[in-house]
Amino acid sequence: MSDEKLLVVTDLKTTFDTANGPLPAVGGVSFDLERNETLGIVGESGSGKTVLSRTIMGLQPRTKVSVTGSSVIDGFEVVGASENDKRKIWGTEVAMIFQDPMTSLNPVMRIGKQIDEALRVRLGMDKAAAKARAIELLELVGIPSPQERYNAYPGMLSGGMRQRVVIAIALACSPKLLMADEPTTGLDVTIQAQILNLLDELKDRLKMSVILVTHDLGVVATRTSRIIVMYAGRIVETGNTRDVFYHHRMPYTKALLESSPKVSNHSHTRLVTIPGRPPNLLSLPDGCAFAPRCSYATDQCHLVRPELEPSTEPGHTFACWNPLPINVEGALA
Ligand SMILES: Nc1ncnc2c1ncn2[C@@H]1O[C@H](COP(=O)(O)OP(=O)(O)OP(=O)(O)O)[C@@H](O)[C@H]1O
Ligand SMILES: [Mg+2]
Structure with a gap:
């Protein structure tokens, strides 16, 4: 087995050409994935989780979309590859469980x-x-x-x-990489746990990596080693699952945790209610896209978009001008 990372995503952007102008659904995402690792991608509805997952494996529509950056799966560059070449890796290198399993x-x-x-x-x-x-x-x-x-x-x-x-x-x-996009939506809580346990077990048995996409932090809490938090098509915080839960710095992560059902005894719900409305991707503000909804926002937040910067723990980064203090305990503590 190669020591290379299984997946390396660099400044990946997906922009849809819509009647109302360009819609940047994924606005420059970079991360990588180890072999035999489970990574969670979380974020509110519309934050770009599904578009990102599909773009990573090259499954975007044929027209009215522009993809730039890079997504390399086990040495294969997906961005710019022909349909024929992508077909060679679909199924064998990467497979996806789509968001709507019943259809x-x-x-x-x-x-x-x-x-x-x-x-x-x-x-x-x-x-x-x-x-x-x-x-x-x-x-x-x-x-x-x-x-x-x-x-x-x-x-x-x-x-x-x-x-x-x-x-x-x-x-x-x-496949070496399984992308599971909301794999338990619509299932009741007991069945949900069974399906997630099955994915865990299969990951170890088949030596796969899994990307678990969900808007529900309860789902990823015990089943991932790392989490990516998305907002308006970008990563706003990422780190080891524990750090994201208990040492998050980005107020959006905090809001997401507080609005998520508790890890135990919750039923799956599509409703994550953070006060305010998600941003209109057709006219994103110059500053932080979360600023209009953020009680910590300062003038700078409205004017200049913060880039990801390291927090204290290894691999933990966040994009915020006015972050929560270090060692804040999360809502699920
Ligand atoms: N083919 C398309 N053309 C134009 N816009 C699109 C297209 N597909 C997705 N979008 C837009 O891209 C944004 C991100 O959508 P995406 O489906 O990735 O969100 P999501 O995080 O998966 O949400 P959910 O939790 O509801 O599944 C949304 O604003 C959506 O309307
Ligand atoms: Mg989705």
């Missing part, structure tokens, strides 16, 4: 066939080998009686079981 399965196709298809098209397996492997994958993701379930249609399975099938499809070609 990512074909309702009129037996689930076994949906897994077979990935194996036959991408790995060139013959029919019998693909079926055997599909059943193995169903077993791997904890689906009982996989031989029988192979012939089931998605509608015959519960939400949790369907999500396991989605995971099986993502894992079909043994």
